[in-house]
Amino acid sequence: MNTIWILTKREFRSFFDSLIAYILLVLFLGISGFFTWLFGSDVFLVGQASLGAFFSIAYWTLFFFIPALTMRLLAEEIRSGTIELLLTRAITDRQIIMGKFLSTLMLILVALVFTIPYVITIASIGNLDIGAVLCGYLGLLLMSGTYISIGIWASSITRNQIVAYLISLFAGLFFHLIFDMLSSSFTGLFGQVFNFLSMRTHFDSISRGVLDSGDLIYFLSIIVLGIFLSEISLAKRNFTS
Amino acid sequence: MDIRIENLSKKFGGQRAVDGVSFEVKTGEILGFLGPNGAGKTTTMRMITNFINPSGGDISIGGRTLSENADEIKNHIGYLPENNPLYMDMPVMDYLEFVGGLQRIPKGDLMYRVVEMIRVTGLNAEKHKKIGELSKGFRQRVGLAQALIHDPEILILDEPTSGLDPNQIVEIRKLIRELGREKTVILSTHILPEVEATCDRILIINKGKIVADGTAETLRKQASGQEILKARIEDGDPNKIIEALQALPSVSMADFAERKQNRFEIQTQPGAGTAKAVFKLCVDNKWSLTELIPFETKLEDIFRELTTK
Numbered sequence: 431m432n433t434i435w436i437l438t439k440r441e442f443r444s445f446f447d448s449l450i451a452y453i454l455l456v457l458f459l460g461i462s463g464f465f466t467w468l469f470g471s472d473v474f475l476v477g478q479a480s481l482g483a484f485f486s487i488a489y490w491t492l493f494f495f496i497p498a499l500t501m502r503l504l505a506e507e508i509r510s511g512t513i514e515l516l517l518t519r520a521i522t523d524r525q526i527i528m529g530k531f532l533s534t535l536m537l538i539l540v541a542l543v544f545t546i547p548y549v550i551t552i553a554s555i556g557n558l559d560i561g562a563v564l565c566g567y568l569g570l571l572l573m574s575g576t577y578i579s580i581g582i583w584a585s586s587i588t589r590n591q592i593v594a595y596l597i598s599l600f601a602g603l604f605f606h607l608i609f610d611m612l613s614s615s616f617t618g619l620f621g622q623v624f625n626f627l628s629m630r631t632h633f634d635s636i637s638r639g640v641l642d643s644g645d646l647i648y649f650l651s652i653i654v655l656g657i658f659l660s661e662i663s664l665a666k667r668n669f670t671s
Numbered sequence: 672m673d674i675r676i677e678n679l680s681k682k683f684g685g686q687r688a689v690d691g692v693s694f695e696v697k698t699g700e701i702l703g704f705l706g707p708n709g710a711g712k713t714t715t716m717r718m719i720t721n722f723i724n725p726s727g728g729d730i731s732i733g734g735r736t737l738s739e740n741a742d743e744i745k746n747h748i749g750y751l752p753e754n755n756p757l758y759m760d761m762p763v764m765d766y767l768e769f770v771g772g773l774q775r776i777p778k779g780d781l782m783y784r785v786v787e788m789i790r791v792t793g794l795n796a797e798k799h800k801k802i803g804e805l806s807k808g809f810r811q812r813v814g815l816a817q818a819l820i821h822d823p824e825i826l827i828l829d830e831p832t833s834g835l836d837p838n839q840i841v842e843i844r845k846l847i848r849e850l851g852r853e854k855t856v857i858l859s860t861h862i863l864p865e866v867e868a869t870c871d872r873i874l875i876i877n878k879g880k881i882v883a884d885g886t887a888e889t890l891r892k893q894a895s896g897q898e899i900l901k902a903r904i905e906d907g908d909p910n911k912i913i914e915a916l917q918a919l920p921s922v923s924m925a926d927f928a929e930r931k932q933n934r935f936e937i938q939t940q941p942g943a944g945t946a947k948a949v950f951k952l953c954v955d956n957k958w959s960l961t962e963l964i965p966f967e968t969k970l971e972d973i974f975r976e977l978t979t980k
């Protein structure tokens with residue numbers, strides 16, 4: 431546990447040292463703030479004391495930002511060889527991956543904490559359903575975890591960061607959009623399967639304030655799968671020089 | 672802690688990168704691992720440090736099998752990988768603290784060890800700089816510092832002096848020699864004078880197999896070849912001198928090295944007393960022998976002979 435925490439701290443700091451964190455925070459808060467308060471179907475247009483506008487814009491901004499955070503995580507370590515420094519100490523592959531996962535999730539958490547003023551503002555102008563807001567944030571965190579896990583896997587299979595970005599965006603696109611589209615064009619079993627695979631289904635249900643075990647299983651199983659596949663691809667060093 | 676390697680091999684796909692390598696390194700010994708690029712040096716070192724698993728064979732360190740006690744044993748190894756990978760955006764102090772933490776150095780000792788490493792490797796003026804801002808020589812010291820921070824009993828250094836200037840090379844070699852008094856050191860290189868300057872023993876590897884194992888001296892003795900004498904003989908007709916030299920019984924060939932300066936190269940069987948004979952020849956003919964230099968077979972030649980087959 432201690433090892434994972436040391437790795438997480440380093441990775442978290444390197445987000446700030448390399449300015450990535452600041453860029454992410456500014457863009458995320460800028461874009462989500464703009465669409466929540468000023469433009470499109472914003473809070474004032476909807477006229478309800480709800481954070482629905484924010485959650486639906488965050489749903490998209492995080493989808494694009496997370497691959498940019500995860501693309502370097504393992505690709506960079508493999509390319510520069512620093513992974514060798516870690517793995518020749520008493521550290522397991524899984525601990526390294528967990529460190530990367532947690533540090534990125536922490537950064538997303540920081541970004542979300544900065545949106546708490548939104549909650550306070552809306553709560554002061556109307557009757558806000560706090561339960562739904564908490565669920566909405568939980569939904570964003572779970573979704574972020576899912577894309578971080580996919581992103582880390584993408585980063586583990588290549589040394590090239592751009593390739594890692596594109597792979598994770600492409601893989602994410604299936605969950606984010608394509609399964610949703612497929613589910614509406616299929617009926618019966620296929621329709622149900624695609625519907626279950628679609629991120630939208632689960633995110634919407636959580637952000638409406640419904641905590642269902644099926645949704646949790648969905649997010650957690652993709653996270654676990656991503657971490658597991660990353661471990662496998664790190665172990666490939668044993669088979670190729 | 673000693674290292675014992677038996678019949679170690681590693682296959683990548685169908686290729687054998689390391690093929691049945693066996694050797695031993697005793698405590699307090701510095702072993703030089705020599706070989707052309709792609710000979711399997713790095714792969715062997717990566718197996719000893721447990722970065723990759725062997726396809727066959729055994730590695731035991733301090734009498735225990737590596738594969739069964741990996742986490743325990745890894746804490747006794749300090750490793751400087753090839754090309755010295757480092758986190759370029761971290762300051763030197765923070766990096767060493769991070770590495771020390773990963774090595775589970777207790778919190779109370781950690782800062783002391785970091786400061787100690789900075790002192791030993793002479794990084795004091797650079798300790799707050801980011802690693803990416805340092806010159807190659809200083810980065811190499813950071814690489815050594817991270818390998819030494821937990822005071823390991825075994826040091827594995829993959830090309831520790833590559834890319835350094837001659838002054839830095841001398842310093843790093845000196846440091847390695849000092850460390851090697853009490854630690855077990857394996858260092859790989861393809862710089863030949865380096866092995867002679869730092870190592871107690873040399874291991875030459877080629878195409879995944881060990882082709883020579885011994886001290887520089889024993890390797891020289893093993894190497895078939897002739898002794899070469901370089902002589903400068905003045906006050907005589909060069910052509911006559913050459914003829915006379917060739918007439919000596921132990922000389923297999925004599926030739927001009929620099930004709931104008933009366934310098935000659937004499938190939939001879941080793942231990943045949945040719946030097947004496949040359950001197951006597953000069954005395955008899957009243958030539959002046961102004962230079963006589965015996966040339967040992969160079970390590971380069973042994974290396975070339977063993978690794979180009």
